[in-house]
Every structure is written in C-alpha cells, then in structure tokens.
Amino acid sequence: MPLQLHALPAFKDNYIWVLADEAGRALVVDPGDAAPVVAAARQGLRPVAVLVTHHHPDHIGGLAEVRERFGAVVHAPADPRIETADHRVGDGDRVEVPELGLGFEVLHTPGHTLSHIVFHGHGHLFCGDTLFSMGCGRLFEGTPAQMLGSLDRLARLDPDLAVCCAHEYTLDNGRFARAAEPDNPVRDRRIAQVQALRRDGRASLPVPLASELACNPFLRVDQPGVRAALARHCGRPMRDRDDAFAQLRAWKDGFGG
DSSP states (O other): OOOEEEEEEETTTEEEEEEEOTTOEEEEEOOSOHHHHHHHHTTTOEEEEEEOOOOOHHHHTTHHHHHHHHOOEEEEESOTTOOOOSEEEOTTOEEEETTTTEEEEEEEOOSSSTTOEEEEETTEEEEETTEETTEEOOOSSSOHHHHHHHHHHHHTSOTTOEEEESBOOHHHHHHHHHHHSSOOHHHHHHHHHHHHHHHTTOOOOOEEHHHHHHHOGGGOTTSHHHHHHHHHHHTSOOSSHHHHHHHHHHHHHTOOO
C-alpha cells in the first residue's frame, strides 16, 4: 500500500511525524504530546509503532499514553531517561515495522544529547533535533566535535532522503544562514520558498537532504564562504573544521539578526 507522510503540529513549533498506509496503520515519531495523535486517531489513524530520537520532554511527553491507548511498539535509545520502551536500539541496529512492511536503519548522532539517534529508510530521515532545515540542534550534552561528526554521517546518506526535522525553525535558521554564508543563491531561493509556504500556513518540511547540503551552513563548514564569514566574525582564521563548527554553533547561539 502507498504510504502518506503527515506532520502533526504540537506545542509551539514541534512536528510529530506520522507515516500511514491507506488503512490508517501508522508509524509515529517523537510524540511529545499525545493529544494530536489521539485527535488523528479519531479520523482513522491506528498507531502500530513509535520511533523515539531522544529523551527531551517535547519528544516523549505523550509516549506512555500513545503506547497504552494503541498498543504501539516503542523503539527508543538505550537511555534510562526514556522510561517507556519496548525495544532499545542504537547505532547500526535496524527497526522493523512489519504491519507497514518498513525497516529503518539507526544511527547514533550525539551532540544535541549524548544518546540521540536518527532513523532512515524508505526515502525518509527522521532526525529529531540533530538536523534542522538550515540549522542543527543546540549542544545541550555533546561537544561540537561530536555534533560535527553526527552531521557528517547524515551528509553521507542518500541526498534524495526527505529530511523530517522535529521543529519548524526554518525561517529563523535562514536568517542566520544568510549571515554565515552571505553569497549563496540556492539558499536564498530556499528562503523565498519557505516564506511563501509559511504565509500559506504550510510546513517548510520535509526537505530533500540535497537541499540541506546546498543551503545549511552547519553542513557547509568547509565551504570558503562560510570560513570567510567565520573569520570576519571571530577576527581570526579557523584552526580546523572542528574549530569552525564550534565557532559557527556559538555564533548561532547568540545570533539576534
């Protein structure tokens, strides 16, 4: 059966991703709030499995209720802060969802948190808070080198993957991306597209990974334009790519433009 991807809005700017077949059987990703999932169930959605990327409350707050209400099988990182799980998975594992005929590869992507994982398969990349459109997650637990390594791994995946980020941050990230790499016409076209989508009340996601490789400064720390902007901002050349990424993330953390 063909599958349909849906982004259920939650909280201020979260998306709970749902991949469902025509019968309503569904995979749910990071249900931080059960209410949007329950509302979708009233329209015929039947969650059969849940993927969890990390332990933050806006990603797991509705997990126990979704599991209890629907009997969905929960696949989560091996992190004791995530109390509700049926299968603990980590780097190199494969998650099977037999009801939908799906299988997803698991990558460990530390940085935003130390136990963060992502899932990719069947044309989709469910990346939680590791990768955002034109941005990446804050470093709450990991180091810049860890996050850079995680993003490098994602950058090597199939460029046709649909990047399903967990937050609608694209316009804010785009403003920083313009500062971090002033001369990038592909990125400017992406920003214009997102502005039109948001004016119409539509999500800026998913986005092809190829677009992020062309637009996202956190995937472009080796590009001359990004390095030049960093040197101007820091008043010195970057020592190496780890230094470049660390300075880029620190710049974004304090960016007000």
